[in-house]
Amino acid sequence: MNPRSPYVHRPSSIHRLNPLTKGVLFLCTVVIAFATSSLTTVLALLGAVVAASAAARVARELARTVAKSAFVIVALIFIVQGLFYPGSRTPLYVVGPLTIWQEGLRFACFTASRLLAIIGATVLLMLTTRPEDLVSELMARGLSRKLGFVVLMTMQIIPNMQARAAAILDAQRSRGLETEGRLIQRFRAFLPLMGPLVVGSIISLETRSLAIEARGFSSPTKRVRIEDIPDTRWESLVRWGASLATFGFVVWRLVRWISSLIR
Amino acid sequence: MQATGIKGTAAKTTAAATARADGKSETVERAGSLDTAGIILEDVCYEYPGGVAALKGISLRISQNETVAIIGENGAGKTTLAKHLNGLLKPTSGRVFVDGVDTRGRTCAAMARLVGFVFQNPDDQLFQNQVFKEIAFGPRNLGYPADKVERLVKWAAGLVGIEGLLERHPFDLALAQRKLVAIASVVAMDTPYVILDEPTTGQDYPGTQKLATLVAKLHAAGKTVIAITHDMEFAAAHFARVIALAGGRVILDGTPNEVFSRPDELAMASVEPPQMARLGQRLGLEECVLDQEALLRALGLV
Amino acid sequence: MDIVVDSLTYTYPGQPGPALRDVSLEVRSGELCCLVGANGAGKSTLCCAVAGFVPHFYRGEMYGAVLVGGQDTVQSTIGELARRVGIVFQNPFDQITGATLTVFAEVAFGLENLGTPREETVARVEGALRRVGLWEVRDRSPFELSGGQQQRLAIASVLAMDPPVIVLDEATSQLDPSGTREVWQIVANLYESGKTLLVAEHKMEYVARHATKVVLMEGGRVVASGPPSEVLGRDDLEAHGVGRPPFMSVVRALREKGLWDGEVPLTLEGAAEVLRKVSGR
Numbered sequence: 001m002n003p004r005s006p007y008v009h010r011p012s013s014i015h016r017l018n019p020l021t022k023g024v025l026f027l028c029t030v031v032i033a034f035a036t037s038s039l040t041t042v043l044a045l046l047g048a049v050v051a052a053s054a055a056a057r058v059a060r061e062l063a064r065t066v067a068k069s070a071f072v073i074v075a076l077i078f079i080v081q082g083l084f085y086p087g088s089r090t091p092l093y094v095v096g097p098l099t100i101w102q103e104g105l106r107f108a109c110f111t112a113s114r115l116l117a118i119i120g121a122t123v124l125l126m127l128t129t130r131p132e133d134l135v136s137e138l139m140a141r142g143l144s145r146k147l148g149f150v151v152l153m154t155m156q157i158i159p160n161m162q163a164r165a166a167a168i169l170d171a172q173r174s175r176g177l178e179t180e181g182r183l184i185q186r187f188r189a190f191l192p193l194m195g196p197l198v199v200g201s202i203i204s205l206e207t208r209s210l211a212i213e214a215r216g217f218s219s220p221t222k223r224v225r226i227e228d229i230p231d232t233r234w235e236s237l238v239r240w241g242a243s244l245a246t247f248g249f250v251v252w253r254l255v256r257w258i259s260s261l262i263r
Numbered sequence: 264m265q266a267t268g269i270k271g272t273a274a275k276t277t278a279a280a281t282a283r284a285d286g287k288s289e290t291v292e293r294a295g296s297l298d299t300a301g302i303i304l305e306d307v308c309y310e311y312p313g314g315v316a317a318l319k320g321i322s323l324r325i326s327q328n329e330t331v332a333i334i335g336e337n338g339a340g341k342t343t344l345a346k347h348l349n350g351l352l353k354p355t356s357g358r359v360f361v362d363g364v365d366t367r368g369r370t371c372a373a374m375a376r377l378v379g380f381v382f383q384n385p386d387d388q389l390f391q392n393q394v395f396k397e398i399a400f401g402p403r404n405l406g407y408p409a410d411k412v413e414r415l416v417k418w419a420a421g422l423v424g425i426e427g428l429l430e431r432h433p434f435d436l437a438l439a440q441r442k443l444v445a446i447a448s449v450v451a452m453d454t455p456y457v458i459l460d461e462p463t464t465g466q467d468y469p470g471t472q473k474l475a476t477l478v479a480k481l482h483a484a485g486k487t488v489i490a491i492t493h494d495m496e497f498a499a500a501h502f503a504r505v506i507a508l509a510g511g512r513v514i515l516d517g518t519p520n521e522v523f524s525r526p527d528e529l530a531m532a533s534v535e536p537p538q539m540a541r542l543g544q545r546l547g548l549e550e551c552v553l554d555q556e557a558l559l560r561a562l563g564l565v
Numbered sequence: 566m567d568i569v570v571d572s573l574t575y576t577y578p579g580q581p582g583p584a585l586r587d588v589s590l591e592v593r594s595g596e597l598c599c600l601v602g603a604n605g606a607g608k609s610t611l612c613c614a615v616a617g618f619v620p621h622f623y624r625g626e627m628y629g630a631v632l633v634g635g636q637d638t639v640q641s642t643i644g645e646l647a648r649r650v651g652i653v654f655q656n657p658f659d660q661i662t663g664a665t666l667t668v669f670a671e672v673a674f675g676l677e678n679l680g681t682p683r684e685e686t687v688a689r690v691e692g693a694l695r696r697v698g699l700w701e702v703r704d705r706s707p708f709e710l711s712g713g714q715q716q717r718l719a720i721a722s723v724l725a726m727d728p729p730v731i732v733l734d735e736a737t738s739q740l741d742p743s744g745t746r747e748v749w750q751i752v753a754n755l756y757e758s759g760k761t762l763l764v765a766e767h768k769m770e771y772v773a774r775h776a777t778k779v780v781l782m783e784g785g786r787v788v789a790s791g792p793p794s795e796v797l798g799r800d801d802l803e804a805h806g807v808g809r810p811p812f813m814s815v816v817r818a819l820r821e822k823g824l825w826d827g828e829v830p831l832t833l834e835g836a837a838e839v840l841r842k843v844s845g846r
């Protein structure tokens with residue numbers, strides 16, 4: 001495994017899918033998750049992501065990464081919405097001065113599932129798709145070099161930040177700052193670093209782009225990959241089908257929304 | 264000029280230092296023997312999470328106040344070894360002791376009081392937005408009062424010759440200067456052990472001279488200095504002991520004279536002796552000569 | 566393909582003074598030109614100017630002109646220039662694109678961008694990796710390499726692209742002694758095959774042995790330029806921040822003692838020869 005890239009190589013049919021297919025399905029998931037207001041739909045999306053990750057044999061990696069990145073925010077959603085959701089009427093539990101509301105919990109469930117579906121889909125895409133493949137495939141279909149470059153750099157932002165953060169932690173420990181052990185200690189070490197972390201990551205992205213340019217990325221010739229990225233008719237069908245279905249879903253939601261406004 | 268903190272350390276370590284001033288390597292003693300001072304590695308193996316076996320059974324003893332140069336091919340495991348000395352990495356098997364303390368039982372931050380480590384890549388080490396703050400970071404963590412921190416910063420910056428850069432942003436400096444900042448930020452912690460990973464990389468001639476002086480001054484202050492280097496002239500001239508690594512193992516260990524008179528083993532570690540030694544060998548000299556003076560004397564030209 | 570630098574003055578954005586001041590330089594096709602000088606002398610900036618990163622990437626203010634193969638770098642794009650000029654930057658840690666997941670793919674990346682046919686790419690990548698001794702680790706992630714291995718990777722990436730002009734900015738700084746020798750051997754072979762080479766280097770032993778022309782820089786200016794015997798033979802070399810190779814110093818010491826009045830050789834073997842003659846061994 002590459003320490004700077006979440007991609008995990010496994011022999012699976014999901015890995016073998018054309019990157020474009022995965023990209024389209026990812027986008028569809030995100031769009032539907034944003035457009036819907038039904039818990040069932042969101043749970044279905046989440047289920048689909050989990051099922052796909054199992055098929056790709058990366059369920060454990062997915063769970064770990066999602067848990068790490070979403071734990072705090074999901075906990076916050078439950079606390080804040082459970083206690084303070086406006087318009088709550090049905091108390092569920094009373095703990096001292098605090099009341100946990102049923103409406104709040106339901107809304108928290110929905111928001112958290114939506115968030116998990118989106119994060120899950122993103123992580124799944126990164127776990128099963130090499131950035132280079134996705135960008136090559138997009139560029140083979142007419143994406144400009146400039147945009148390809150942007151996509152390539154964007155996909156590096158998070159791994160880069162992680163690497164930079166790990167480097168800073170090592171640098172701090174080696175100079176006597178306790179970064180291991182209790183959570184609060186780790187937090188104390190980390191908080192003042194957000195600034196340098198961002199600056200450092202930007203600088204390292206800049207040097208990466210320098211390296212990419214030096215390798216002729218903006219050369220006017222057409223890129224030729226050493227590996228073919230296979231694509232099939234039915235994959236193309238899936239892409240069109242999913243896109244149309246998503247488009248239909250969004251239109252349907254818009255119509256419902258507008259008609260509810262009129263009424 | 265020395266900060267007072269240095270003198271304290273010097274006084275503390277002189278006894279141990281004189282005990283083995285010859286700087287020769289020794290066989291590894293069992294931990295728990297009377298003399299636990301110094302760095303002891305017992306059959307250390309290390310495997311990176313990805314599965315690369317970087318160290319394959321290293322046993323070493325480095326005494327207090329020694330100056331040691333570690334040489335060897337790219338990928339030999341030098342950096343990996345160095346990261347074990349300050350507890351940044353913990354051995355997969357085997358043990359590392361620093362002054363009798365097992366690194367497995369300590370956090371890296373706790374080890375930092377004893378062992379200062381300068382990273383090979385300065386950009387992995389520097390994270391503050393001002394050179395002064397960067398150098399002060401270590402001493403502050405060690406809990407020194409503000410006036411002592413300031414004194415240590417000035418002292419360390421002076422030693423590597425970057426007094427003029429204290430107000431600058433590290434990222435605005437050239438690579439070689441950032442390396443010097445990284446070195447100063449570790450030297451300022453005034454630890455009894457200082458480890459430098461490729462300090463001379465990218466340094467020009469005056470920069471290398473300055474680093475040589477730094478090694479001498481740290482040694483005179485009673486510290487143990489361990490430097491990884493690919494510059495054989497630097498290793499031969501400024502260190503009392505040279506250790507050559509290849510493929511995760513120690514293949515040579517001794518004084519520069521001993522090590523550099525073994526061209527065949529050195530070749531295994533992708534290393535060539537310094538130029539004077541190579542000249543001597545070409546001219547069929549029996550002994551190993553490491554500087555111009557010695558070469559001319561051996562040839563009867565002085 | 567030759568390089569012509571014509572009264573180049575360049576200031577990095579936001580810097581008080583220029584990093585290069587009125588630099589003129591000509592490296593003809595099939596020449597091996599070495600840049601030497603103290604840190605901050607402007608070697609890297611000049612290297613970047615030849616590869617077009619100054620001013621295309623760094624911006625800043627530039628006067629004068631840099632021509633590579635007769636074409637003005639300011640008029641060309643970085644993409645076009647990458648075909649003609651390959652550059653290994655001075656910091657090995659900065660040269661991994663991050664776009665690829667294996668050492669093999671990293672070296673192939675440049676060739677893919679240039680549209681090289683697939684079979685040729687595969688063959689050239691293998692050749693380049695073998696030449697720098699990284700073939701064994703081809704399936705590893707570029708980030709799982711030691712510093713020196715990363716530098717070898719950067720060199721291999723440029724070798725594989727096989728451009729007519731090659732710029733190496735302290736490309737051997739982290740290499741072990743054999744690695745340095747091997748890379749310089751590669752450089753010498755490239756020179757023999759007619760490439761134009763511009764090499765910034767602190768290891769004077771190799772500059773003396775291989776350079777056809779040495780350019781001494783200080784404070785953004787060219788102080789001296791000429792054959793290695795002339796530039797490295799200057800009495801004030803150290804004052805310009807450049808250390809003389811020890812084997813040359815030995816022979817100079819003999820000269821001072823009046824024991825030798827011939828040339829100061831440019832290779833260690835040459836120096837051994839002189840010592841043999843003088844000492845009668």
Ligand SMILES: Nc1ncnc2c1ncn2[C@@H]1O[C@H](COP(=O)(O)OP(=O)(O)OP(=O)(O)O)[C@@H](O)[C@H]1O
Nearest residue numbers: 311317337338339340341342343709710711712713
């Ligand atoms: N982060 C890492 N993950 C996996 N393997 C690594 C990592 N860093 C280094 N290695 C590998 O471990 C071995 C030892 O590396 P190390 O960095 O200790 O070498 P080194 O002797 O310091 O080399 P150099 O002179 O090039 O700096 C090498 O095979 C290297 O490729």
Ligand SMILES: Nc1ncnc2c1ncn2[C@@H]1O[C@H](COP(=O)(O)OP(=O)(O)O)[C@@H](O)[C@H]1O
Nearest residue numbers: 437577580584603604605606607608609610611
């Ligand atoms: N990216 C940069 N931004 C601003 N100034 C720089 C940058 N790179 C180099 N400089 C400055 O330009 C001058 C020449 O530096 P450089 O070309 O790196 O010299 P050398 O390679 O000879 O060490 C120095 O004063 C240096 O500080």
Ligand SMILES: [Mg+2]
Nearest residue numbers: 342383711712
């Ligand atoms: Mg190393």
Ligand SMILES: [Mg+2]
Nearest residue numbers: 608609655734
């Ligand atoms: Mg430079």
